[in-house]
Amino acid sequence: MLPFSSWEIGPIFRAMTRNKVGAVLIALQVAVTMCIIVNSVHILMERTEQMARDSGIDEANSFYLSSTGFADDFNDQVVIQTDLDAIRALPGVIDAMQINAIPISGGGWSMGLQTQPGAEFEGVGTAVYMVDDHVLNTLDLELIAGEAFQPSDIRWRERSQRDWPAEIIITRALTENLFPEQSYQDTVGKTLYINDDEPVIIKGIIDKLQAPWVGWERLENAMLSPEQTLFSSSMYFVRTEPGRLDELMPAVEQMLADSNKGRVVRGLRSMQETRERTYRRDQAMIKILTTVMITLTLVTALGIVGLASFNVNRRRKQIGTRRALGASQASVLRYFMLENFLISSIGVILGAVLTVGLNIYLVQSLGLTKLHWWLIPVGMLTLWLVGQLAVLGPARRATATSPAIATRTV
Amino acid sequence: MFNYYLRLALLSIRRNPILSGLMVAAIALGIGASMTTITVNYLMSSNPIPQKSEQLYYVQVDSWDPNNPAEEPNEPPDQLTWTDANNLYAAQKAERQVIMATTAAVVEPPSQDAKPFNAYIRLTTNEFFPMFDVPFLYGGHWQASADKGREQVVVLSRKSNDKIFGGENSVGRSLRLAGRQFTVVGVLESWYPAPKFYDVGTGAFDEPEDLYIPFLLKEELQLPNGGNTNCWKTPEEDSFAGFLRSECIHYQMWVELPNEQDKQAYLAFLNNYANEQKALGRFSRPLNNRLSDVMQWMENRQVVTDDARVMLWLSLMFLVVCLLNTVGLLLAKFSGKSAEIGLRRAIGASRQALFYxxxxxxxxxxxTGGIAGLALAYLGLLGIGSLYGSFADNLTSLDINMVLLALLLSLISSIAAGLYPTWRACSIAPASQLKSQ
Amino acid sequence: MLNMQNVTKIFRTDLVETRALSDFNLHVKEGEFVTVTGPSGSGKTTFLNIAGLLESFDDGVYDLDGQNVRHLNDTQRSRLRNEKIGFIFQSFNLIPDLDLFDNVDVPLRYRGFNSSERKRRIERCLELVGLANRMKHLPAQLSGGQQQRVAIARALAGEPRFLLADEPTGNLDSKMAHSVMQLLKDINDEGTTIVMVTHDPSLAREAKRNIFVKDGKVSDVTHITASTPEQVASISASGACHV
Known part of the structure; x- marks a missing residue:
């Protein structure tokens, strides 16, 4: 190992200060690049985290579609019952039910629940799913306390009906929001108030079910209401055995369309497609940011390569002289690597400041979350590494400079 | 002289193909990235109806919960109740006014070949069409009497006319809608305002609806609610009529007010109306009525998404990096030419001439970078289009303004990037580079 | 000190083969001051490059200070250059971005001296060449003669046994040339072996021995017994900067 004195930090630094512009340009590029990359990674992580949240249902094997009757003699109640019986009887279908809204789809129904009656008390918002006694099996939910719905619990809901069934099932998150002091098991059987003062009793608790609105801060608040709807459209939710979704989706659609000509069957969509559509913007943002990060890193690296190559060419004579004075090839390599390292260091320190600055701006003006502190050292390390890799090529070319150049007169 | 400079420039670019290529690539990437996001932001924030955006006002009255504002901090609700929409419309206090909502129903085309389908419908009043300058291909809008008389008339979008009638002039023909017989009175030209300013609630860049029918048919045919419905209070009766009469908001209103005086008069009318309602036991919140013109309303609804803004910022910084890069490379390039510059100075070229x-x-x-950047921006927009799907359909086209902006931006930024290196190159003393060092 | 036997250097291109040195023989003893002259293209610079380990050769034997250098690798050659050889170039080859102190420091860094040792040597050597008070100046702020004296200080700072000078006065006017020449002779008097390539016959006569190179061979050797040096006033110190 060479002694430390041969690491020419002092002279490199002093030479740099006499030839500032190139160094400043690289340092600035590194700083801005780091600022963009770290903030992009932060946004990317935030989005990925959001997208990774579990909706609580068997998304891989579920789909839904809706039926809208228009014929004058169309009898919703009969058709719904016939349809559900027929779908459930299909081989490959695990279970099916009617539902008023689809989790994570973007559209649904919300209500406020409160623990005391009266308009003056503020309610806790929750998504409302109107379902029948097949709900646990169809959505693949786990009942962690209380009891499931029985067929006799299910009622029909007319279009403008305002009242609610006597008993409901709610998610663990919702009950913990309503009764922050108590453990969820103890809340079974408690009375809640919907519409300010209409009592409903908690019949059971399910572990997890997301609301339709993924941007909502109370995404995990959901309640199951035991009723089937007689609205102008009815939506059917179907869960299939693994691997049979693709075959059953068109089959169910065709079966419904054929069974009754007085209606329109539409909106056939798998849960996976729903998830994709819901998170499409996040997915797009992730891809765009990734592209930006890659091209930006490339641009910065190419800039470093360009300037370093130029510097190597410009200093050929100097390199030859150093070689003549006893610099080994390793010293020449180290010289350029070290020079880049010093410039990058200034860049990443400035970059850390810029990064935090941009993050503060994004937090304040666009509602992003705060940066994880460790992203900054990781970003600094990354850019150091990018710089070193970029300068490696030109630096290696510099080592090939013949010391005999020193005796050549230009 | 310019031609001579141009020839010298091309020579010099050819002499250093890698360095020149790197510079062009850096500028192209920077321009490409920023033009892509600038275009998306530009289209998102573009004025969909520039000729009268300052005369069209969205109406808000605060009918909300006495205990809580509709939106923090103390924003009035973003839609109207059925009652208020009808009352304000009936007063006819503006030059033009329109009330509207969305719904959906099954359309049964007259031809047996075409299948019934579920159509998205705008319930509105007749002045919707002249007020928003909606172009007609065939026929025209219905008359005010049709609104009042709840006549079963329909205006088709061009797309649905193609679907139902094969693109023929269908005025006077009939179709079944929600189980009733409707008569076609007009067919629209292709019309895709972006943003879809008159109702951004269901997606600011969605396509317009398939059909338009008179507003009061909502009540007549008991049509379901499309879009958003919000209630601070449960309807008091169990019927469709009761639901309409409730405090649930679902309806939108626009008024056309030609000047500031009209606007003030209309605002006074709204306040007056709110006070009347207070007397009837509604509107328990303090007076908080609003008229927002088109662009104010777009701003209020945050039509430009945060993601688009973040991307804009990042891409502008990207451009900065690319320009820094160019400055560095130009410095490198020009200082490689210092001997030539010294020589030119020595044989009489003025500093100015060298600068040019x-x-x-x-x-x-x-x-060159700018043109390549335009191509990249085009690819970028295609990419964004495919990533965002239908949401971005109306947001990813380059118009001539954007093309000019891109070229201008590339020219300005490259010249800005080139100024310092050029100045440095030209300040070389005539003789200094001639002798060997 | 320096012993070359039948050293041959061939430059090859696709078309031609040029013998830059062919069976070159030279023996330089410890403490000698040898000048090398010859017409341009005769092989002077190639000889200098090989002698200074800047270039390899194709055939023959070269012993430097008793060590056969033929098969040394690049790192070993670099080390040898750094420790045993001091270089003085025609165009000085100072590093423009470094001040005088840092310029003289360059070979010492590669040598691995600690910082106080380096500082002592740099100051001594700059003092020797009369530039101690301009340590923080950049090369561009000095005249050509001053620059060459800095280069000499740099060559001496590592206390090499052997100094190689390539037209050290070629870019200087005659007055400065003389002063530099006198400095070299003083250094030689202190015991440092010097080999100097020059095209100037009057300078060549000031050495103890002159060899004439032609067509890549030593063609003539002149021993010079008496020299008439003029004392040059501007030299403030004499002797090598031994420390």
Whole structure:
């Protein structure tokens, strides 16, 4: 190992200060690049985290579609019952039910629940799913306390009906929001108030079910209401055995369309497609940011390569002289690597400041979350590494400079 | 002289193909990235109806919960109740006014070949069409009497006319809608305002609806609610009529007010109306009524998404990096030419002449980068289009303004990037580079 | 000190083969001051490059200070250059971005001296060449003669046994040339072996021995017994900067 004195930090630094512009340009590029990359990674992580949240249902094997009757003699109640019986009887279908809204789809129904009656008390918002006694099996939910719905619990809901069934099932998150002091098991059987003062009793608790609105801060608040709807459209939710979704989706659609000509069957969509559509913007943002990060890193690296190559060419004579004075090839390599390292260091320190600055701006003006502190050292390390890799090529070319150049007169 | 400079520039670019290529690539990437996001932001924030956006006002009255504002901090609700929409419309206090909502129903085309389908419908009043300058292909809008008389008339979008009637002039023909017989009175030209300013609640860049029918048919045919419905209070009766009469908001209203005086008068009318309602036991919140013109309303609804803004910022910084890169590379390039510059100075070229010579070279590189950047922006927009799907359909086209902006941006930024290196190159003393060091 | 036997250097291109040195023989003893002259293209610079380990050769034997250098690798050669050889170039080859102190420091860094040792040597050597008070100046702020004296200080700072000078006065006017020449002779008097390539016959006569190179061979050797040096006033110190 060479002694430390041969690491020419002092002279490199002093030479740099006499030839500032190139160094400043690289340092600035590194700083801005780091600022963009770290903030992009932060946004990317935030989005990925959001997208990774579990909706609580068997998304891989579920789909839904809706039926809208228009014929004058169309009898919703009969058709719904016939349809559900027929779908459930299909081989490959695990279970099916009617539902008023689809989790994570973007559209649904919300209500406020409160623990005391009266308009003056503020309610806790929750998504409302109107379902029948097949709900646990169809959505693949786990009942962690209380009891499931029985067929006799299910009622029909007319279009403008305002009242609610006597008993409901709610998610663990919702009950913990309503009764922050108590453990969820103890809340079974408690009375809640919907519409300010209409009592409903908690019949059971399910572990997890997301609301339709993924941007909502109370995404995990959901309640199951035991009723089937007689609205102008009815939506059917179907869960299939693994691997049979693709075959059953068109089959169910065709079966419904054929069974009754007085209606329109539409909106056939798998849960996976729903998830994709819901998170499409996040997915797009992730891809765009990734592209930006890659091209930006490339641009910065190419800039470093360009300037370093130029510097190597410009200093050929100097390199030859150093070689003549006893610099080994390793010293020449180290010289350029070290020079880049010093410039990058200034860049990443400035970059850390810029990064935090941009993050503060994004937090304040666009509602992003705060940066994880460790992203900054990781970003600094990354850019150091990018710089070193970029300068490696030109630096290696510099080592090939013949010391005999020193005796050549230009 | 310019031609001479141009020739020198091309020579110099050819002499250093890698360095020149790197510069063009850096500018192209920077321009490409920023033009892509600038275009998306530009289209998102573009004025969909510039000729009268300042005369069209969205109406808000605060009918909300006495205990809580509709939106923090103390924003009035973003839609109207059925009662208020009808009352305000009936007063006819503006030059023009329109109330509307969305719904959906099954359309049964007259031809047996075409299948019934579920159509998205705008319930509205007749002045919707003249007020928003909606172009007609065939026929025209219905009359005010049709609104009042709840006549079963329909205006088709061009797309649905193609679907139902094969694109023929269908005025006077009939179709079944929600189980009733409707008569076609008009067919629209292709009309895709972006943003879809008159109702951004269901997606600011969605397509307009398939059909338009008179507003009061909502009640007549008991049509379901499309879009958003919000209630601070449960309806008091169990019927469709009761639901309409409830405090649930679902309806939108626009008024056309030609000048400031009309606007003030209309605002006074709204406040007056709110006070009347207070007397009837509604509107328990303090007076908080609003008229927002089109662009104010777009701003209020945050039509430009945060993601688009973040991307804009990041891409502008990206451009900065690319320009820093160009400055560095130009410095490298020009200082490699210092011997030539010294020679030219020695044989009588003025500093100014050399400055122009190098500026022409920089501009050549900048423009080339700009053109390549445009191509990249086009690809970028295609990419964004495919990533965002239908949401971005109306947001990813380059118009001539954007093309000019891109070229201008590339020219300005490359010249800005080139100024310092050029100045440095030209301040070389005439003799200094002639002798060997 | 320096012993070359039948050293041959061939430059090859696709078309031609040029013998830059062919069976070159030279023996330089410890403490000698040898000048090398010859017409341009005769092989002077190639000889200098090989002698200074800047270039390899194709055939023959070269012993430097008793060590056969033929098969040394690049790192070993670099080390040898750093420790045993001091270089003085025609165009000075100072590093423009470094001040005088840092310029003289360059070979010492590669040598691995600690910082106080380096500082002592740099100051001594700059003092020797009369530039101690301009340590923080950049090369561009000095005249050509001053620059060459800095280069000499740099060559001496590592206390090499052997100094190689390539037209050290070629870019200087005659007055400065003389002063530099006198400095070299003083250094030689202190015991440092010097080999100097020059095209100037009057300078060549000031050495103890002159060899004439032609067509890549030593063609003539002149021993010079008496020299008439003029004392040059501007030299403030004499002797090598031994420390």
């Amino acid at each position: 010579q190098h500026l022409v070279e920089t501009a050549c590189i900048g423009l």
